[in-house]
Amino acid sequence: MRSLLDFIVKYSYVFLFILLESVSLALLFGSNERQRMAFMTSAGRFSGSILEWRSDVKSYFGLRKENEKLAYENAMLRSRLNTVLDNIEVESLFSRIEGDYAVARVIDNSVRKDDNYITINKGRADGIERGMGVFDSRGVIGVVMLPGKKYSIVLPVLNGRSSISCKISGSNSFGFLEWYGGNPYMAYIVDMPFHTDINPGDTVVTSGFSSAFPENIPVGIVESVEEEQLNYMLRLTVSLFADMSDIRWVYVNTHGQDPEPEELKEELQ
């Protein structure tokens, strides 16, 4: 009995190792995507403030560039305003300014992993909900995946699980924007009907078919068009407008979040 106790005391570290390793591996392989996300947001309460502090420091160094971007956006808005004023149709004017956007800061971001995520510093307390579209002055970024209380996790275009309904500007044929890893400036549009007339250089915008994004938010430019003989669909390579490695401020589309269509879709599936 005594020697058994001695043995246990001497090799207690082996039992401790087995315990700690089991906990780690259970966390690593046992957790499904939802639990993993929950870990990220609960950890977010702790790590979020430190990551936000880093982003604070970084944003000081990026002020000049940020100013340039704002100036560019201003110029664009001004020219758009002129067009609106030129053909002043009251109805369309209202449909343009209608919309509600929350401004959020990106506090954590990655582009080089196979599955990237973005953390923003707005959450449920600011009216952010799952499924809201996220974009910046240049183009589409992603969709809110897991809103926490103060922070939210965004599923960006640069994630294998992202799929955003898009169309070619000025036409009605639409497909889905997807990404398969690798180059963070390129994504693909799949399931575009075969007969559609698309040329490199055409602009890709959001279709407005999902409630995440309003219509006509810029996405990117068509680089090349491939025909997939197998299923009579086109596959487009798209050069993204948004530079995903350099996003600091984003807009979250909080307007028109009518969950019903999405819920109906989920029920159908």
Added chain:
Amino acid sequence: MEPVSFLRRFGLMVGLVLLQVLILNRISLFGYATPMFYIWFIVRFESSMTRNAMLIWGFFIGIVIDMFTGTPGLNAACSTILALLQPKIVTLFLSKDRRDIVVPSRDTMGGGPLAGYLFLTTLVHHTFYFIFRSIPLGDWTVLMAKIVFSTLLTFLIMLAVGMSADRSDKRRSL
């Protein structure tokens, strides 16, 4: 040398975690190599620590890194394994008459053995790290490239720090 106090060890851990998550995790050379210098914490465990203490500290720094990177259990699993193997790896690079070593460093081991020790600890940790991360294992060549490049990068940083850290070692225990 007196044993490292709890507070000092905790301070070192906080410093290494911040360095890792605020700076090093942003580095991705050639898309493959990310330095994981935080294992310096485990590399410097002194032999007077109990095995249980090593395991708990090793697990702890891993799980804190995981909280920042959103990878529950990944770093914790690897750093716990390294904390288990660290005493064994140290003895591989020591001659029999120097088993009283307190902290592995150039002064206590000599430059050559220290380099070997740093390389092996890094290789062990990174191999487990990338295998765990890539399960289910897909492309072997990419996996090997990630292990090799990241090991080299972390090793070079640790070697540079290990070789230059000695002078201050005479005054401080860490």
